[in-house]
Amino acid sequence: MLATCLRALPDEGCGLLMGTLGGEVMEVVPSPNVAASAKVYEIDPKVLLRTYRRADDEGLDVIGVFHSHTHSRAYPSPTDVAQAPDPSWHYVLVSFATSPADVRSYSIVGGEVREEEVRLKSVTVSLPDD
Numbered sequence: 001m002l003a004t005c006l007r008a009l010p011d012e013g014c015g016l017l018m019g020t021l022g023g024e025v026m027e028v029v030p031s032p033n034v035a036a037s038a039k040v041y042e043i044d045p046k047v048l049l050r051t052y053r054r055a056d057d058e059g060l061d062v063i064g065v066f067h068s069h070t071h072s073r074a075y076p077s078p079t080d081v082a083q084a085p086d087p088s089w090h091y092v093l094v095s096f097a098t099s100p101a102d103v104r105s106y107s108i109v110g111g112e113v114r115e116e117e118v119r120l121k122s123v124t125v126s127l128p129d130d
Helices: 002-008 045-057 078-082
Strands: 014-019 025-031 061-069 090-095 102-109 112-116
Touching: 002 014, 002 061, 014 045, 025 045, 025 061, 045 061
Parallel strands: 061 090
Antiparallel strands: 014 025, 014 061, 090 102, 102 112
16 A cells, blocks of 8 residues: 555555455555546546456455545545445545554544554555556
């Protein structure tokens, strides 16, 4: 996640999280930020489709999304809350407003934001095909 977000600077970086419904991330899937913006992100639709297909083939689920905030804290913005597509997803934010970067995860249900515990372990990173 950090490498994807760093490479995207000065824009926000983003990607998807594949894993188990229990919240264990098995794979981080980077995506280009097709919004090409330092204030908003948009997952590439091709990456989204490919990731859902892979997750289905591998018996996993798409369980969330990550993106960076280039100059603000690791907390969902009003735009992030309004665009949260799935109440079961985990919304991971990487903030470069502090050093070292701050990584936090949230659930967003009905506009209500709740922070989740983050436990780090090594995960597999998929590089985009194109």
